[in-house]
Amino acid sequence: LLPDESVLFIHPDLGIGGAERFVVDAAIGLNQQYQCRTGILTTSCDPRRSFTEVQDILQKDTGRRFPQVFVKGDFLPRSIRGGCVRLCKNFSMLYAVLWLVYFGPVYNAIIIDQLPAIIAVLQFLIGKNVKLIFYCHFPDHLCNPWGDMRSSLYTSIWRAAYTNLFDGIEKYFFLKAPCVLYNSLYTKSICDRHLGKHHTGRVLYPIMKLCNDLEISxxxxxxxxxxxxxxxxxxxxxxxxxxxxxxxxxxxxxxxxxxxxxxxxxxxxxxxxxxxxxxxxxxxxxxxxxxxxxxxxxxxxxxxxxxxxxxxxxxxxxxxxxxxxxxxxxxxxxxxxxxxxxxxxxxxxxxxxxxxxxxxxxxxxxxxxxxxxxxxxxxxxxxxxxxxxxxxxxxxxxxxxxxxxxxxxxxxxxxxxxxxxxxxxxxxxxx
Missing domain, CATH: 3.40.50.2000 (Glycogen Phosphorylase B;)
Known part of the structure; x- marks a missing residue:
């Protein structure tokens, strides 16, 4: 075991969901199984709607030192008059990453999900000294392709321009990521079709807490x-x-x-x-x-x-x-x-x-x-x-x-x- 094994997970909103379950369990698991120093950087985390482990960490009710949870950028808007959610999400995450680079602790491996453009920012600011991995749950633009904009505020032309811009950003930086992991073969097939085949792409099933009575017959x-x-x-x-x-x-x-x-x-x-x-x-x-x-x-x-x-x-x-x-x-x-x-x-x-x-x-x-x-x-x-x-x-x-x-x-x-x-x-x- 190397004494400097440290891993940071970057996730936009640390709420209650499958993606968040992976982030929390992976951070805890790496610390418990390999004694890695782990952390989670997020732009929003409401203790009222977060997992018990996260609540304990935020309230310092746990004996474990890691993972640490850093919430940066939660004061920034989540939308503009109900729209531009993807723009606000990327801007908030950019703020959090800038905090990490200039004021946060140093890690030698970082896992980013949902926003591949953040990888390019990290590559530019910290060089190649840190291992960067993009963990793909699903192409972001397929999760909510049109719900991001309100037709009452934007014409179809502006809506298409906005959507195509962020779809293009996602595809470009996804293919530029140094390493990609997928949560399933199905997700990999969808990404191959809509984002392009990544040269390093392979599958890592989500790490999750399972029933603690598996030893029972x-x-x-x-x-x-x-x-x-x-x-x-x-x-x-x-x-x-x-x-x-x-x-x-x-x-x-x-x-x-x-x-x-x-x-x-x-x-x-x-x-x-x-x-x-x-x-x-x-x-x-x-x-x-x-x-x-x-x-x-x-x-x-x-x-x-x-x-x-x-x-x-x-x-x-x-x-x-x-x-x-x-x-x-x-x-x-x-x-x-x-x-x-x-x-x-x-x-x-x-x-x-x-x-x-x-x-x-x-x-x-x-x-x-x-x-x-x-x-x-x-x-x-x-x-x-x-x-x-x-x-x-x-x-x-x-x-x-x-x-x-x-x-x-x-x-x-x-x-x-x-x-x-x-x-x-x-x-x-x-x-």
Missing amino acids: NQAHTSIRTEIPGFSQEDILILSISRFEPKKKILLALQTVENMLVDVPAFWKTGTSKNQKEIRLLLCGGYDDRLSDNIACMNELQEWLRDHPHVDKVVTIRTNISEDFKWQALRRADLVLYTPENEHFGIVPVEAMSCGKVVLASNSGGLRETIGPSGLYGVLVDANPRAFAQAAIELLKDQSRRQLIGSHSIERVRNIFSAEACITTLHNSLF
Whole structure:
């Protein structure tokens, strides 16, 4: 071990999401497994909507020295009259990087995600003495190609010019990055198509915290049902965990439950009147009331529930949940729904699989790679309420099948997505 192994992660907004989960777990993992001095540089971090580990670091309630978290540029605007989000994001990150170069601690390896142009700034200011890696979750312009601008303020010509400018910047500096890692083969294929093939590109699956009971036998593990306040052990609990954004298609979870209630009402009402099983849907995820897409998503869900009171009474929504609550919910769930289409990787499905739970997801994108062949480690179907509802009913009626899939999924997580193996791969890429 070299005494000067140090790694900095640069991420625009350290909130609650899959990209942030990778940054936090990778920084902690490198420190614990290889004693690297690690840090995280971000332009925004609200303790109310961040992971427990980040909250502890910010409040200095942890005994560990690393990773350090540096928040620089949070006073800068996130948008201009609701638009120009990409411009503001790049400008804020430029400010943070300038602070790092002139006032921050020195690192000999830096990992940047989402904004490849920052790599060029670092190369110009610090030369080639620092190993620079761009970790690609997905091309930024494909995540929200038009939502960045408001048509009421800009003509289509200016909108196209603005978008093409930042798309071109992303593509140019992506190809100029000295080293690129992708979070999945699916992401690599999309980047090859839209950004161009990078000469160093290879896949590093996200480093993530998994269920800490993997040593339990598969049969025992798939039968774990922890208690959650507000939910009866007799309830049939369906769980959905996704950020409250339109692209996550959370409405599909509500529509799935609606179809299930219509199709087989007798299935949810069994036994005596004093001991009836009822379906319950728990929606969890990160929510930021500063982001217009988060607000729009929540308003859509609440409006739909007001129009469907028979579904509303079985739905519970919880935002910005703690890590402890997330694992409680995953262990308690009878079925996990994952509704996004063409997801880059899907950390929540892997977390659920590590708990021996069956994941029902859309048959698209990186989920085919994450979950694997449908029916063996999880179930993949077309992303429509009818298909989701039919598959959910079949799974909930067959407990032995759920246990078998759960056992297989635990083995898949052990063999492919273990944190130790991914951290070793990352460390070897850095040093």
